[in-house]
Amino acid sequence: MDQKQYVLIFSTAYLPFIGGAELAIKEITDRLQDLHFILITARMRRDLPRREHMGNIEVYRVGVGIPFFDKMFSPILAVCLVFTITRRIRVRLFWSVMVSYTTITPVLLNMFGFYRNVPFLLTLQEGDSKKHIFEGRFGFIAYWWRACLKYANHVQVISTYLVKLVKEFGYEGHISLVPNGVDTEKFNPPAGGQNSKIIITVSRLVKKNGVDTLIKAFAEVCKKFPDAKLHVVGDGLLRRKLEELSGDLGIANNVKFFGALAYEKIPQYLAKADVFVRPSRSEGLGTAFLEAMAMGLPVVGTRVGGIPDFLEHERTGLFTNVDDAEDLARQITRLFTDGALYEKLSRNGREVVQKTYTWETIARTMKNIMIRL
Numbered sequence: 001m002d003q004k005q006y007v008l009i010f011s012t013a014y015l016p017f018i019g020g021a022e023l024a025i026k027e028i029t030d031r032l033q034d035l036h037f038i039l040i041t042a043r044m045r046r047d048l049p050r051r052e053h054m055g056n057i058e059v060y061r062v063g064v065g066i067p068f069f070d071k072m073f074s075p076i077l078a079v080c081l082v083f084t085i086t087r088r089i090r091v092r093l094f095w096s097v098m099v100s101y102t103t104i105t106p107v108l109l110n111m112f113g114f115y116r117n118v119p120f121l122l123t124l125q126e127g128d129s130k131k132h133i134f135e136g137r138f139g140f141i142a143y144w145w146r147a148c149l150k151y152a153n154h155v156q157v158i159s160t161y162l163v164k165l166v167k168e169f170g171y172e173g174h175i176s177l178v179p180n181g182v183d184t185e186k187f188n189p190p191a192g193g194q195n196s197k198i199i200i201t202v203s204r205l206v207k208k209n210g211v212d213t214l215i216k217a218f219a220e221v222c223k224k225f226p227d228a229k230l231h232v233v234g235d236g237l238l239r240r241k242l243e244e245l246s247g248d249l250g251i252a253n254n255v256k257f258f259g260a261l262a263y264e265k266i267p268q269y270l271a272k273a274d275v276f277v278r279p280s281r282s283e284g285l286g287t288a289f290l291e292a293m294a295m296g297l298p299v300v301g302t303r304v305g306g307i308p309d310f311l312e313h314e315r316t317g318l319f320t321n322v323d324d325a326e327d328l329a330r331q332i333t334r335l336f337t338d339g340a341l342y343e344k345l346s347r348n349g350r351e352v353v354q355k356t357y358t359w360e361t362i363a364r365t366m367k368n369i370m371i372r373l
Helices: 020-030 067-083 101-110 130-151 161-169 211-224 238-249 265-273 289-295 323-335 339-356 359-372
Strands: 007-010 036-042 049-053 058-064 090-096 120-124 153-155 172-179 198-202 229-233 255-259 276-279 298-304 319-320
Touching: 007 067, 007 101, 020 058, 020 090, 020 359, 036 067, 036 101, 058 067, 067 101, 090 101, 101 130, 120 130, 120 161, 130 161, 153 161, 153 359, 161 172, 198 211, 198 265, 198 289, 211 229, 211 238, 211 323, 229 265, 238 255, 265 289, 276 289, 276 323, 289 298, 289 339, 298 323, 319 323, 323 339
Parallel strands: 007 036, 007 090, 036 058, 090 120, 120 153, 153 172, 198 229, 198 276, 229 255, 276 298, 298 319
Antiparallel strands: 049 058
16 A cells, blocks of 8 residues: 555546636645645546546546536545545545535545545635525535535635635634635736726626626726727636627627636736726635736726625725626726826735735645644
8 A cells, every 4th residue: 555645635627627726726736745636526528538647636537528427426436436546545634625516525425434534624615605505506505515514624715705604504613714826927917017908807707707797887988998998708608698798789899708718828818908807796716806916907896705805995906886887887997097096006916916825825824734634
């Protein structure tokens, strides 16, 4: 048997699928070379190998390459794989990232009395509203949250919003607030300032991110600044409706949809923009805001979820009201017309990221949590 002790990670998705949670796993594990990691995830694409090394992680993918099937059956397949893997390695920690399909594997193992001596670390990165978490899918989401929290020895969350949510579920164990971070070497201000009136949003095109509100606000901005541009980076179920909305408002020529881009390309698109906006209806933390701030872009967001953790009105960014296109247009216009405000938000925003949200700092904190468990 391999005498090294491993952290066994459970995540429903992993690279090449990329989101805040997947990125966090990669950035943290890449910086903890003295620890050993195995990750179990749903396969979801037939061209992806069932097993490969990625960075500092040995990745196992379960399923046949069909997204719906693989996600639904991944907990059972992962349980079987855990029994196989643990014949040859020692597991020091189970680490589930978010409450979703594959990540409930440690819960199932505990329910049936297996591996109860292995500590269970639960990371919560969810950006859904309380209503969705407590009432969504006929109560099944809340059921699995309660189950995960029941067996978790330690809960790590990325925002104060999630701290409060965990406590509302009645969790009385250890909670650590450790946000997601930014690679400030990749996300850094471009040489020379921009003055092209380009607004950018990097968002999945789903209801919670409020891109429809942004497009409506942008139509108002275009009345004062006909040469302004809106760059929408990201894809999702609402893309066609959002494209139609741009046409209906007569601003189709000013709005460009780039679709989902490789993560490595995001900095170059941010570098061409002047302002970052996401009028979220709910948000776990908002890593895209932090990446824009690291690039020196002033940001406009809403007072939801974890955004107030880093956005202070008129100091590190501007707040707008949820679903208020008129107010959002007003805040964007302020950034186009008030140079002193623009420079202050740009400078302060980057300073906040450099002080609190670097992956080096976050990885050290996560290592301390893992070692203590």
